[in-house]
Amino acid sequence: MRLVRAVTVTPGTAGSLSLVEDYPEPATDEGSILVEALAVGVCGTDLEIIAGHYGEAPPGFDRLVLGHESLGRVLEDPTGTLQPGDLVAGIVRHPDPVPCPNCAVGEWDMCRNGQFTEHGIKALPGFARDRWRIPPRFAVGLDPALGRVGTLLEPTSVVAKAWDHIERIGHRAEWQPQSVLVTGAGPIGLLAALLATQRGLAVHVLDLATEGPKPALVGALGATYHSTKVDQLGFEPDVVIECTGAPSVVIDVMCQAAPTGVICLAGVSSGGRTIDLDAGALNRTLVLENNAVFGSVNANRRHWDMAAEALARADQSWLESLITRRVPVESYAEAYTPGPDDIKVVLDFAA
Structure with missing residues (x-):
């Protein structure tokens, strides 16, 4: 089994942030599209999870991989939805298994029973690892021009x-x-x-x-x-x-x-x-x-597609100005330590 680096916490335990060097490569049951991580954005949600306020590890795991603001490059996609080399971001929330009436029609951002899962937050591993997988319906292809700013897709x-x-x-x-x-x-x-x-x-x-x-x-x-x-x-x-x-x-x-x-x-x-x-x-x-x-919180597939179009139309230099720090994954702790002039901090896997 190939091993990858992953930034993880023990949910509910403050001060448990660590870079695991021997995290298992994602299994195919996580999704058919295999992605090489390029970067992960850091936000207040990550800091609250690190502080132990909430967070839930996937079933069978003690630790939760952080990261819900993703940017990666497709390595393989046997479904043909995307092509190797394409830029991609992973949709954070997945519908609950029941499903509730909203999740049943793709409006999982409006889940009514709370049984949804979320990458890097609730019961799904996050994107702060060298490789991750995603099902095609939760993979959002990005314009190649967004290679430096694609982590902004989730907040957008x-x-x-x-x-x-x-x-x-x-x-x-x-x-x-x-x-x-x-x-x-x-x-x-x-x-x-x-x-x-x-x-x-x-x-x-x-x-x-x-x-x-x-x-x-x-x-x-x-x-x-x-x-x-x-x-x-x-x-x-x-x-x-x-x-x-x-x-x-x-x-x-x-x-x-x-x-x-x-x-x-x-x-x-x-x-x-x-x-x-x-x-x-x-x-x-x-x-x-x-x-x-x-x-209003979270977003469904329609909103992610709208966000991708909005970012593609925006001034790319302005978008890049929002990213005030890029931190290599080896210095991961610095990325999760807020600075006085921070707007958006990015953990860089491609450095």
């Missing part, structure tokens, strides 16, 4: 889903949005802003940072950067995509949206914090202005 799929649902909700009535507010200029926020500019909307991004790369990245999109409070913006956005998860910001954007506005909550709050809230005033605002608030 999340905001592609958000925009898909925003537009569905918006069309409950005659809907002609003009302005978008994105709160948070991390990877999700910046990619949400990118997809907003691709829709020809006036884009505003709010973040606390006044230095570092974020203001320039927003400006390069032709968007407006703000580092003020939500209620000091001076306008009411038609669409809000909230990416911070900060409770006070979540409440503020609900009160700031324009009449018939759509507010998408894409940031996850950590919990354990309370704030003063006039629930009656918030209710009055949402009801009398016909506003809609919804949560």
Whole structure:
């Protein structure tokens, strides 16, 4: 049996991050497409798993291979879906085995019974290993031009889903949005802003940072950067995509949206914090202005394909600017240690 390197943790055990040199090569029952890993993106979910907050190893394994933001090159595909040498990313979530009504029709991002599995998170090995396998229906081919930035496909799929649902909700009535507010200029926020500019909307991004790369990245999109409070913006956005998860910001954007506005909550709050809230005033605002608030997470195949198209249309140099550090796999611990100016960190298997 061929052995590969893999970045792993023992789920639920803080401080268990390690690079295993003798992890078994993926078995064919993981998928018919064999892929050579090129890079894996690092995100907050990985850091929470490393901290022991959650994570689930595959059945029969004590350790979980990390990595859900993948980029690889096809080594073999006996199904002919992809060709050797093609760039590919693996869809993270797989449907539950029951399946629930949503999983049964390919909407596994909307799973209702929670029995889904996720690469690098829940009961499926992740992509942070030299080789991985994927079934054809979960393999997304990428434009060759995305060879340096393909790890951005997973977070882009999340905001592609958000925009898909925003537009569905918006069309409950005659809907002609003009302005978008994105709160948070991390990877999700910046990619949400990118997809907003691709829709020809006036884009505003709010973040606390006044230095570092974020203001320039927003400006390069032709968007407006703000580092003020939500209620000091001076306008009411038609669409809000909230990416911070900060409770006070979540409440503020609900009160700031324009009449018939759509507010998408894409940031996850950590919990354990309370704030003063006039629930009656918030209710009055949402009801009398016909506003809609919804949560969005994960993505299905349709959204991954939409994300691949969006990245292929984007300025490749701008996308590459989102990746602020590339760390060789031998120095894996550095990749999972946040830096002050990090936007997106990539663990490089091809270095």
